[in-house]
Amino acid sequence: MFMHDDPLLNLRRGGGGRAWIRKDPALTASVSILWALIGLFILFPLVSLLAGVFFVKGRFTVENLLEILSTRHQLIAFWNSLWLAFLVGTIGTILGFLFAFTACRTRVPSWLVSVIDGVVLLPLISPPFTTAIGMIFSFGARGLITYHVLGIKGATVYGLWSTLFSEVLTYFPIAYLALKPMLNGIDSNIERMALSLGAGRLRVFRTVTLPLCIPGLANSFLLLFAASLADFATPLILAGNAFPVLPTQAYLQITGMFDIRGGAVISFALLVPSLLVFFLQRYWVSRRVYVTITGKGAGQLAFDSVSAPVAWLLGALCLFVTFTIFYLYALLLFGSMVKALGANNAFTLNHYKVIFTEGAKAIRDTLIIAAFSMPLGGLYGVLVGYLTAKKSFPGRLSMEIASMLNYALPGTIVGIAYLMAFNAPPIELAGTALIIVALYVFRYGATGIRTTVATLSQIDRSIEEASESLGASSSFTFRKITMPLIAPAFFSSLSVVFIRSMTAISATIFLVSINWTLITVRILENITELSLGPAAAFSVFIVVVVFAVMGVINAAMRRFKSPGAAR
């Protein structure tokens, strides 16, 4: 998963102009359809949002924005958001690097690496606030850890530090997954040479390993920065009133006061930093990734970058973090199986009964929506990726950028934009499943674009050219030649879209209705009431379903791969 962030992938630019000139009807048709869809589900909502922010009764004005920017507490929330995102980016990247480095550059037993990989996967496949549930129990005046274990009195769980802690644990696995292949890609022979030339281990690390990693670290910092900037659920539960952040403020403005315009204006303030981060990550950092792939594998020996005691220390640190995550999830599982966590720890399966009876509608709705979003999102990503990487047509670069917008922007913005665009005629979709499916397809389907582009750039174009020069149409070539080759990209984007459809909340919380509700929204609702048991049971359910579906997708991918020489 999250292969779209894989820093090893490079975008191949250019491509011949012949395809378009030949006036390929299939190409013309698919480009037109895609533009229509992108126009409707990406550009139109954003234009609606901008119109809502800048036009009052048909007249252009910046007053709305100035009012927010001059309100002291909104300004504080704005800087809080950036500060939190900066801290999550920094600490998460360091932690991710620590894990990747330990896994790749010390001789950790491979079973231990598998255990760690399994555990750090958990935050990626559960709703973003699941660690927050564990936090509420563990820290605070009567927290399991702060009070009962450490004996600290009067601790407060709400604020910057707990939000930061929870977000770092939730998002650092992204950094780990992005940095691990990069570290593996650095030929350890270079480090070995430096060592044998007489440099100390620390010097090798400082002057060889680390510089090679810097673009990857910058990349991962920006990814985490964006993830934190987009997260509204964790701060809603943990930040408290002393540390307001913008996405939460926008949410409360809309749900509490139903001031959509006000919410839009607040969230608009996030637009600039998130777009900046996106373009930095996308067009600057990701092109400066140094890879030193040589003969691959054959000449590489395991290399210890650090001495044995340091390796132990690193391993212990990783284990500690892994254990913390494990503890939070074990607490969640425990909470789902006792009557009332903290007051009555008697075993019960009642919460599961509750979610499968009272929560059945949410489960059904979520699964239906995910089942539709998954194939459509996968198809969208592969199609856009294929067209922008392999075909040449007017507006190719604009399509590439436009298709990524919904993904680049924080969910709060996209959700509010959809609400503004589709709440009233001419295109009234509010209250339908379609609006949620569309959001998932055009937001998370975008992750498949880069995976596809990356996969395609490794395939020699002459294979397709051979097919086309033998008289096959481009749709036939796509079906028979290209499709088998990009199947892995398709499957991996299926996983991403499915995982996100099951776990996302920041955008869709604005779009649920009497007809269509989502498990994640129910969990949040449960947490804010007294029903912690069902919230925990729902979360466990999501983790199990996602694991199962990922297993099926991986199995399908293996079957697809084995017959051909697709790799």
Added chain:
Amino acid sequence: MKRRNALVFFLTLTFLAIGLMSAVAQTVNVYSIWPENWARPMFEEFEKATGIKVNFVRFSSGEALARVIAEKGNPRIDVLFGGPVETFAAGIAEGVFEPYKPPVFDKLEPRFRQKDGYWVAIADDPLCFMTNNQFLKENKLQPPSSWEDLLNPAYKNMIQMADARTSGTAVTRIFSILEVNGRNEDKAFAYMKKLRPNVQLYTKSGGGGTLPVGLGQAGAGIFFIVDALDTKAKGYDVAISFPREGIGSAAEAIALIKGAKNPGLGKKLIDWATSAEMQKYFAKYKINFLPANPDVTPEASLAAVLKNAKLFPIDADYAGANRERIVNRWVAEILNP
């Protein structure tokens, strides 16, 4: 390729089947402000009694009202169910309700009905103080018996209560403070400002603070009695008390939505909810609301808790007319000083 076609086909079928199934039964659409665990048994009993299915989703009162207002042009629901009466009073001003007087209308106390029938009460819900017993013991405190007690520095950063932007509990609390201070807004806000340092968190939902107080993560809170007694019933060691100056009690109401797609079914639900039919189930399902219908007697243990409490009703007209202004002032002066 074929396999994927088959998959899409199958999914479309399921989708259609589910769509059809839900269209067959008679269904009334409802936003419930009552939490799901109380609303659901009521609606299930309603379905048993009438055969009409209730399709509902739960929102806190601010959120529900906001949605109803936003959907005014094209209402998606028939009935707004539960929630403190000031929410409904604010809704009248927005023109979202259709007046309807159920058969029981004339039997109700005047404060349990809007004179033109824009809303009717289905229950009464007093606020109370809830404190964690161990917290009290450690700080050598008695359960608070006055609003002034909450200003005690021992409570510093240990009180949780609801956020007025989303929660009706919070609005009822603020209007209680206004009432206690003779509706002198400046005096009431001065009190809330003094209370602010003791507040650990303003929660999104009215009952949001009950669990932290139950666990001892917070020491005290101001909640509806129904939430507080539920916390106690779950086994958390908490004390319930009332201020001697008095505390507000909000009628919980029901209303028909203007332009509802199924007004007939909506009226049936209102008839049933305002009658003894529904309110006698409060006791059975251990929902600690006071019945609004005079034919139903409050459950004994609830009556015992409330015996010495000084309660006053929240004036719906005054609260409805001033709600938005007061909430905005609260946000500006108390939440984000």
